[in-house]
Amino acid sequence: MKAMKKWFLLLCMVLMICSCAGCGKKGTENIDEGMAAVENLEYSQALACFEKAIVNGEDLELAYRGQGIAYMGLTQYEEAIASFEKALKSSGMFPGELEYDINFYMATAKYKMGDYQGAIGIFDGILALEKKNRDAYFLRGSAKIAAGDIENGVADLEKAMEFSGNSTEMLIDAYKVLADNGREEEGNAYLTKAMEKSASMTDYEKGTISYYLKDYENARNYLETARTDNKNKANNEGSIVYMLGQTYEQLGDNNYAAVLYEGYLADNPNDVEICNQLGLCKLEAGDYQGALNAFQTAMQIESNSLTQNLKYNEIVAYEYLGDFTKAKVLMEAYLKAYPDDGTAVREYEFLKTR
Numbered sequence: 001m002k003a004m005k006k007w008f009l010l011l012c013m014v015l016m017i018c019s020c021a022g023c024g025k026k027g028t029e030n031i032d033e034g035m036a037a038v039e040n041l042e043y044s045q046a047l048a049c050f051e052k053a054i055v056n057g058e059d060l061e062l063a064y065r066g067q068g069i070a071y072m073g074l075t076q077y078e079e080a081i082a083s084f085e086k087a088l089k090s091s092g093m094f095p096g097e098l099e100y101d102i103n104f105y106m107a108t109a110k111y112k113m114g115d116y117q118g119a120i121g122i123f124d125g126i127l128a129l130e131k132k133n134r135d136a137y138f139l140r141g142s143a144k145i146a147a148g149d150i151e152n153g154v155a156d157l158e159k160a161m162e163f164s165g166n167s168t169e170m171l172i173d174a175y176k177v178l179a180d181n182g183r184e185e186e187g188n189a190y191l192t193k194a195m196e197k198s199a200s201m202t203d204y205e206k207g208t209i210s211y212y213l214k215d216y217e218n219a220r221n222y223l224e225t226a227r228t229d230n231k232n233k234a235n236n237e238g239s240i241v242y243m244l245g246q247t248y249e250q251l252g253d254n255n256y257a258a259v260l261y262e263g264y265l266a267d268n269p270n271d272v273e274i275c276n277q278l279g280l281c282k283l284e285a286g287d288y289q290g291a292l293n294a295f296q297t298a299m300q301i302e303s304n305s306l307t308q309n310l311k312y313n314e315i316v317a318y319e320y321l322g323d324f325t326k327a328k329v330l331m332e333a334y335l336k337a338y339p340d341d342g343t344a345v346r347e348y349e350f351l352k353t354r
Contacts (some may be wrong), residue, residue, distance in 0.1 A: 027058045031125075034066045042302060043073035061092035065102050075308055080109040100126060107139065114340060116147035125318055134163035138170065142177045146312050149274075150183065161190070168194050168205045173336040175212055188213065203229065204236055219247045238264065238271055245277060271305035282322065284333055292317035308338055315347070325353035 011323040034049030047070045053063040068083035084106040091099050107122035123140035130136060135326060141156025157174045164170040171194040178187035192208050198206055207222030226236070241264045248257040261278040279294030295314045298306065311334050318327040328351045335344055 004319050027056070028053070028062065029057050029058075030056060031062050031066055031311070034063075034070070038066065038069055038073065041304060043070045046070040046073075061087050061098065061102075064090060065098070065105070067199065068102075068105060068109070072105065073305065075112070075114045080107055081113075084109065090229050100129065105133070107143075107153065111139065111143050111146075116143040120147070121145040124273070125126075132163050134160045137163065145177055145181050145183075150181075153185070154178075154186070166193070166197075168197075168201060168209070172208060172212065179212075202226065204243070207240075207247070211243055211247055214250075216250045220251065220321070223247060237267055238268065238274060242277060244275055245274075245281065247286065249281055252282050257281050258285070268351050270301050270350045272298050272301045272310075275301070276310060276313065279317070283313075283317060288320040289316055290323065308341075311337075312341075312344060324351060327351055328354070 013146060030049045030053035034046045034053065037043070037046035037049060041246075045179060050063050050067040050070065054060065054067075063088035064083045067326075068080045069085060071077070071080035071083060084102050086104050088099060091102075103122050103126060107119040107126070110116075110118040110122065120140055120143050122226045123136050123143070127133060127140065137156045138160035141153045141160060144150075144156060147153075156176065161167075161170050172189045174190045175184075175187035178184065178190075191213050192282060194201075194209050195206070201209075203222045203226040204281030207219045210216070210219035210222060223240055226240050227244060241260055245260045248254070248260065258278060258281050261274050261281065264274055266279065268274070273295055275298035279291045279298065281291075282288075282292035282294060294316065295310050295317055297305040298304065299314070301309045304310075311330070315327050315330045315334060318330065328348075331344065331348045331351055334350060335341070338344065
């Protein structure tokens with residue numbers, strides 16, 4: 001159920017291109033409205049806007065591009081790819097930034113579907129033209145590692161780090177890719193490298209790196225300092241609470257972690273990531289009803305990016321509560337929407353025996 005946030009962040013990477021393409025151009029009212037809905041994570045509303053744009057004969061390349069992005073937000077990757085292909089067919093004779101951007105999104109959708117070779121092929125084309133594109137190197141490297149080509153994948157990640165100036169964010173992202181693919185020890189080298197420049201890092205960055213290095217005592221101290229720093233708090237409060245709460249969970253204090261999450265959610269009820277983490281925290285603490293409530297509350301947050309995770313977590317909560325009938329019904333619906341989830345398929349086999 002793990003998902004790399006880096007991939008989802010690409011959904012917002014180049015909204016400025018679309019905005020600029022629409023500004024001052026006739027007949028993009030529905031497209032502009034749709035992109036505004038995408039920025040607000042209101043993907044179903046966005047799809048309705050793009051459909052209107054297509055019917056009304058607005059700029060078809062932009063309309064299909066927006067439609068594809070909205071489908072990605074809803075984790076409907078096959079539909080997204082079909083829309084991006086239509087966008088490219090609607091483009092002009094000479095490719096430009098917009099066509100490059102559409103290919104970037106299409107590669108991301110292919111990766112999300114598990115079509116790693118398809119994603120790699122698209123990034124090959126992008127990097128032939130954009131030889132220092134750090135995001136393309138990062139994502140191609142991620143796809144290669146997921147496909148089992150570790151050596152070449154790591155080489156791409158190191159190119160991405162080089163072109164980012166070895167930014168802390170990129171070093172952490174590289175660690176996550178390796179850790180998610182069973183190579184955490186190799187990823188630790190990047191975290192250690194990041195800590196070498198700790199004098200220029202924020203307490204939040206140092207705390208996050210310490211967390212992934214499993215140095216939870218120092219992680220807690222750095223993150224607590226970050227939480228009391230008003231400047232840090234104003235710019236990054238949700239991220240700080242998210243990491244600090246997980247740190248307390250690792251230290252065995254699930255109750256205090258839950259208090260942190262609940263306190264933050266009282267003022268920020270639409271933070272789906274923290275709401276989901278609260279559910280996971282309560283699940284670990286044995287408060288299965290509380291976990292279920294948290295997951296279901298998070299699912300009510302419109303057009304969020306964790307819909308699949310939340311639906312799966314809801315099923316797990318029902319299992320822990322002993323309601324196998326409800327869990328089985330929900331799992332059947334889940335597998336219709338996400339048939340390629342191998343973990344869910346195995347869990348369904350278990351549920352059929354209950």
